[in-house]
Amino acid sequence: MNVSEKFVQELTDQVILGKKYRHLWLNPSTVEDLIRQEAPHHTSAKAILKAVKRKLHNIVAPYLGEPDYAALTDQLGQIEDYSLNSAPLRAFCLEVLSQHASTAERIPLMADFYAQLFAAAGKPAVILDLACGLHPLSFPWMDLPATTCYHAYDILQPRVDFINTFFGKIGLAPLAENRDILVNPPEHPADLAIFFKEAHRFEKRQPGCNRPFWEALNVAKLAVSLPTQNLAGSLSLLEGHRKLVYANLPKGWPVDEIQVENEIIFLIDRSGDV
Numbered sequence: 691m692n693v694s695e696k697f698v699q700e701l702t703d704q705v706i707l708g709k710k711y712r713h714l715w716l717n718p719s720t721v722e723d724l725i726r727q728e729a730p731h732h733t734s735a736k737a738i739l740k741a742v743k744r745k746l747h748n749i750v751a752p753y754l755g756e757p758d759y760a761a762l763t764d765q766l767g768q769i770e771d772y773s774l775n776s777a778p779l780r781a782f783c784l785e786v787l788s789q790h791a792s793t794a795e796r797i798p799l800m801a802d803f804y805a806q807l808f809a810a811a812g813k814p815a816v817i818l819d820l821a822c823g824l825h826p827l828s829f830p831w832m833d834l835p836a837t838t839c840y841h842a843y844d845i846l847q848p849r850v851d852f853i854n855t856f857f858g859k860i861g862l863a864p865l866a867e868n869r870d871i872l873v874n875p876p877e878h879p880a881d882l883a884i885f886f887k888e889a890h891r892f893e894k895r896q897p898g899c900n901r902p903f904w905e906a907l908n909v910a911k912l913a914v915s916l917p918t919q920n921l922a923g924s925l926s927l928l929e930g931h932r933k934l935v936y937a938n939l940p941k942g943w944p945v946d947e948i949q950v951e952n953e954i955i956f957l958i959d960r961s962g963d964v
């Protein structure tokens with residue numbers, strides 16, 4: 691179905707202001723993009739809306755966990771010591787990280803995970819955390835200085851606001867941004883971009899989109915991670931996810947694999963390319 695700009699805007703408003711998503715202040719460009727992608731495959735507005743909602747559910751993934759940001763912001767404000775080694779700060783971060791499946795799974799691995807990643811990639815002065823979720827709350831375990839420029843991107847405004855409040859408290863610049871990184875890939879140069887546990891969802895959103903997305907980034911190294919098991923731990927995803935990464939890899943980009951328990955990082959070296 692051919693759709694007008696007016697149709698796209700009206701349907702976008704209907705979705706982002708609807709009951710399921712209005713509290714998340716979802717980035718409108720995500721919904722506009724989904725409508726434009728889906729419209730040619732359907733013959734009615736109703737069918738487009740249904741397809742868009744199905745894809746959006748997989749992108750926002752509320753089933754992975756959605757914290758109460760107002761309560762967390764209050765709790766954060768009551769901490770007295772925001773130094774990165776402070777026990778109350780770390781306890782708070784762990785509580786937040788446990789509220790989303792992606793970060794909860796990583797908690798037992800954190801010390802090892804960043805040590806191995808930065809031993810291979812080097813410690814970045816500028817880092818992009820792409821589709822960050824709650825991952826920036828892991829900063830105290832990264833052993834990076836507060837001078838690090840930590841750019842974090844997500845499409846949910848309350849999540850982005852909370853991350854910026856957290857960054858302010860621990861002395862980082864408030865560089866979290868509400869941006870759909872597929873529609874508007876960050877152009878900021880960086881030593882390292884991390885794209886954790888989202889490439890498989892990108893592939894479902896728009897098959898083949900990872901390659902042009904990775905190529906658009908202006909970064910020396912790109913760390914793409916994927917889970918090696920499903921959430922229940924009953925199914926190995928390793929080979930399928932390895933195939934996904936290599937199928938999207940532009941020719942000649944060297945890759946190192948670093949597996950930390952149930953997460954595998956594909957560290958892609960783009961320094962010869964940027």
Ligand SMILES: C[S@@+](CC[C@H](N)C(=O)[O-])C[C@H]1O[C@@H](n2cnc3c(N)ncnc32)[C@H](O)[C@@H]1O
Pocket residue numbers: 749750751754792793820821822823824825843844845846869870871872873885886887888
């Ligand atoms: C599965 S979580 C991964 C979180 C984090 N990367 C980690 O591994 O801990 C995916 C996050 O990406 C965000 N997201 C999904 N698509 C996005 C896009 N196109 N641009 C920016 N953020 C996106 C979602 O809102 C969600 O917070």
